Amino acid sequence: MNLTLHVWRQQGPHEPGGMVQYQARDIFPDMSFLEMLDVVNQGLTEKGEEPIAFDSDCREGICGSCDLMINGLAHGPEDGVATCQTYMRNFKDGDAIYVEPWRSRAFPLVKDLVVDRSAFDRIIQAGGFVSTNTGGAQDGNCLPVAKPDAEKAMDAAECIGCGACVAACKNGSAVLFTGAKVSHLALLPQGDPERSRRVRRMVEQMDAEGFGNCTNYYECEAACPKEISVEFIAKMNREYLAAVVSGKGE
Amino acid sequence: MNSLLWPVRSTLASKYVMAVTGAGLMGFVIVHMLGNLQIFLGRQALNDYAHHLEEVPTLLWIARAGLLTIFIVHIVFGLRLWTLSRRARPVRYVYEDTVQASWASRHMLLTGLVILAFVIYHLLHFTFGLTDPKDYKYALDRYAVPMDPALHPELDVAEMVVRGFEKPLVSIAYVVAMIVLGLHLWHGAGSWLQSLGLKNKRTMLLIDGLGAAVAVLIVIGNCAIPLAILAGWRPS
Numbered sequence: 473m474n475l476t477l478h479v480w481r482q483q484g485p486h487e488p489g490g491m492v493q494y495q496a497r498d499i500f501p502d503m504s505f506l507e508m509l510d511v512v513n514q515g516l517t518e519k520g521e522e523p524i525a526f527d528s529d530c531r532e533g534i535c536g537s538c539d540l541m542i543n544g545l546a547h548g549p550e551d552g553v554a555t556c557q558t559y560m561r562n563f564k565d566g567d568a569i570y571v572e573p574w575r576s577r578a579f580p581l582v583k584d585l586v587v588d589r590s591a592f593d594r595i596i597q598a599g600g601f602v603s604t605n606t607g608g609a610q611d612g613n614c615l616p617v618a619k620p621d622a623e624k625a626m627d628a629a630e631c632i633g634c635g636a637c638v639a640a641c642k643n644g645s646a647v648l649f650t651g652a653k654v655s656h657l658a659l660l661p662q663g664d665p666e667r668s669r670r671v672r673r674m675v676e677q678m679d680a681e682g683f684g685n686c687t688n689y690y691e692c693e694a695a696c697p698k699e700i701s702v703e704f705i706a707k708m709n710r711e712y713l714a715a716v717v718s719g720k721g722e
Numbered sequence: 723m724n725s726l727l728w729p730v731r732s733t734l735a736s737k738y739v740m741a742v743t744g745a746g747l748m749g750f751v752i753v754h755m756l757g758n759l760q761i762f763l764g765r766q767a768l769n770d771y772a773h774h775l776e777e778v779p780t781l782l783w784i785a786r787a788g789l790l791t792i793f794i795v796h797i798v799f800g801l802r803l804w805t806l807s808r809r810a811r812p813v814r815y816v817y818e819d820t821v822q823a824s825w826a827s828r829h830m831l832l833t834g835l836v837i838l839a840f841v842i843y844h845l846l847h848f849t850f851g852l853t854d855p856k857d858y859k860y861a862l863d864r865y866a867v868p869m870d871p872a873l874h875p876e877l878d879v880a881e882m883v884v885r886g887f888e889k890p891l892v893s894i895a896y897v898v899a900m901i902v903l904g905l906h907l908w909h910g911a912g913s914w915l916q917s918l919g920l921k922n923k924r925t926m927l928l929i930d931g932l933g934a935a936v937a938v939l940i941v942i943g944n945c946a947i948p949l950a951i952l953a954g955w956r957p958s
Contacts, residue, residue, distance in 0.1 A: 478816070491816055544819030570817035577810050640821075642828060644810035675734055684810030685733035685803045687830060688913040689823035702916070703923045710919025712734050 473499050473565035477512065479524055480572045481584055489581070491570070494524075501561035505548060506531060506538055508560055509571075525584035531556040533697060536634030540585055541572040546636035546695035554634060554697040574639035578646070578681040591681040592633050592649060598677035599670035600653045602662045615661045628656035630698040640695030643684030648692040650678045651708035652700045658711055668721025671711040729799075733806065736799050741914035743796040748911060748936070750789060751903070755943045758883075762946075765880040765957040769865050772879040797838060804831050826908040833906040840899035847886060857885040880957050883947065893948035904941035911936045 475496040482489025496512050503511070506528050513523035529537040538555040542548035548558035563569060571585065579587040617625075629652075637648035654671050657663030663670070686705060693702045715721050729735040757775075760767040776782055820828070843853070851858025859882045864875035887893045912933025915921050921929055 480816070541815060541817075544815060544817040545821065572815055572817065575811050575813050575815055577812055642823065643807035645807070675732065679731070679733050682810055684807035685737060686917075687803075687807070687827065688909070688916045689827050691821060691823045694821035701923055703921065703926065706916050706919045706921045708919070709734060709737070709917060713738060713919060716728070716735070 473501060473560065473563070475499060475508075475560075475563060475566070476568045478568065478570045479585070481524070482581060484583060485581055499560050501559065503560045504531070504556055505540065505542065505558045505560065506556050525582075525586050527586050528556060533557045534632060536632035536697075539574050539587065539589070539634055539636065539639065541570075541574065541639055543570050546574070546640040547634075547697050551694075552697060552699045554632070554636075557697075574635050576635075576638045576644040576683065578644070578683050579635060579638065587635075589633070589635050591683070592635065592646070594681065595646070595650055595674050595677045596633075596653065599666070599673035600657070602657060603666060604662070617660060621659050625656050625659035628652040628659065628700065628704050631656075631696075631700050632698060634697060636695040636697060637692035637700075638683060640691045641684065641686075642689055642691065643687055645686045645692070646678050646681070646683040647686040647705045647708065648696065648700055648702065650674050651702075651704040651706075654711055655704040655707040658707070666721075667711060668715035668718065670721070671708060671715050672721050675708070675712050730802075733803065736803055737917040739795060739799050740803065741917035743792045743799070744910050744914045746792045747789075747796060748907060748914075751907075751940060752936075755940060758947060759943055761880055761883060761957050762950075765865065765878075766867060768880045768883070768957065769876045769878060772859075773876045793841070797834070800831065800834060824909060826905045827913070830906060830909060833902050836899065836902045837906055840895075840902070843895070844899075847892070848882065854886065854889075857882055884951055884956060887948040887951035890952060893952045896948045897945045900941050900944040903944070904937045907937035907940060908934055 477494040477496050478491045479494060480489055481492045494512055494516075496508055497515075499508050499511065506526070509524060509526060516523045527537040527539060529535040531538070533554045533556060536554065538547075540547065540555045542555070542558065547553060547555045549562050550558045573581055573585045574587045574589075576587075578591040579589050581587050631649060631652040633649060635649070638644055638646050641648075654674055657670060658667045688702075688705075690702050693700065729739050757771055758768070760771050826833070846852045847854065851860065855861060859877040859879050862878045862881050862885075865878035865881070866875040887896070910933070912930040915929050916926075
């Protein structure tokens with residue numbers, strides 16, 4: 473199949489950028505979107521042009537690096553997958569495809585389609601951890617976890633921190649990411665002692681990074697490659713309110 | 723964090739403020755509608771209701787001041803959160819698409835501003851009588867209760883409503899405003915519970931459904947009065 477690509481090209485964070493048109497020729501429908509871009513880049517390299525910069529790592533949907541806005545949809549048209557697992561069979565021969573980087577003040581652009589998502593790391597550093605004593609590992613059976621809680625915690629822990637929630641949100645809000653991280657630990661006994669301090673710090677860091685606020689659009693949920701539910705946003709809202717009202721975790 | 727500034731500084735706390743004030747305003751809209759629907763019980767029912775509301779002016783003005791405060795806080799916080807969100811995305815996408823965000827949820831600011839404009843007009847129309855002074859309740863003959871002529875005649879609020887809605891342009895403006903209010907509530911009537919963290923996976927669909935139902939009922943209830951009067955119906 474042959475496609476027309478409109479790709480955002482920008483030399484650096486402070487350079488002007490714009491959409492540039494490329495032709496992607498002889499693309500197999502079973503190629504992933506990233507493999508299609510590899511083919512385009514190969515052609516650009518052979519012509520002596522600079523290849524399109526984009527992030528990728530595992531290419532199996534678990535690292536969260538491949539962050540592309542494809543035709544206005546974070547990770548493209550397929551539900552529940554990252555860009556690396558979005559296949560070209562989702563498009564038709566002759567389609568025009570717009571490829572843009574995540575747009576958020578908190579994710580400054582590095583080059584072309586690459587953005588800096590360190591803001592997420594700083595939110596995790598603010599409270600997305602549990603403190604444990606060093607020494608011999610505790611017997612796992614000492615901390616019984618109810619199955620529904622364990623499953624829910626794992627649902628939240630599926631978040632790979634790709635930033636699609638921020639990219640898809642019309643407000644550029646990071647509440648689905650933060651909510652998933654807060655909920656994942658708050659649901660487990662290991663995370664319970666620090667839950668109030670954690671939610672306070674993570675929410676304050678989220679605000680400090682310049683993310684937008686949540687207006688309950690739920691576009692984040694639709695864009696999430698791991699299909700994290702917006703119920704975790706509600707849980708974070710509940711946790712934060714409880715922490716502040718109780719005065720815990722200051 | 724300074725507790726006084728907390729609702730302003732924290733976006734989550736600002737959302738709590740939006741949720742609580744929004745719920746308060748929705749509660750007022752429901753009570754206001756139920757009060758007004760008494761016109762269908764007859765002229766006297768509405769006039770009595772209006773009379774009772776104004777019986778203790780101090781209480782009335784305290785209630786009005788409280789309502790105005792909630793309204794202003796809702797608007798100010800809404801505008802501030804909207805500004806923060808615009809700042810959060812300084813460069814827009816060239817190609818934009820939407821998967822599941824409803825039109826109502828994406829246009830809360832627009833519908834909110836239309837409602838603000840309507841509320842100002844509504845107050846000038848029925849509360850202060852500035853848009854149609856000759857049809858204002860104080861300019862009309864008093865309503866003498868037919869069953870008990872000894873009672874002091876009341877202001878004829880029902881007649882004011884009838885004269886107001888006899889004008890097609892006024893009625894249409896009210897109906898359009900109520901549809902816009904319905905769109906605002908289509909999202910807001912359930913959304914405030916999410917902001918306060920009171921939703922979960924099991925209750926989410928139910929709450930959103932109930933919110934939408936409340937919005938539809940408010941539109942139907944509030945539009946019924948101008949549409950009925952425009953169609954020629956008059957309270958007995």
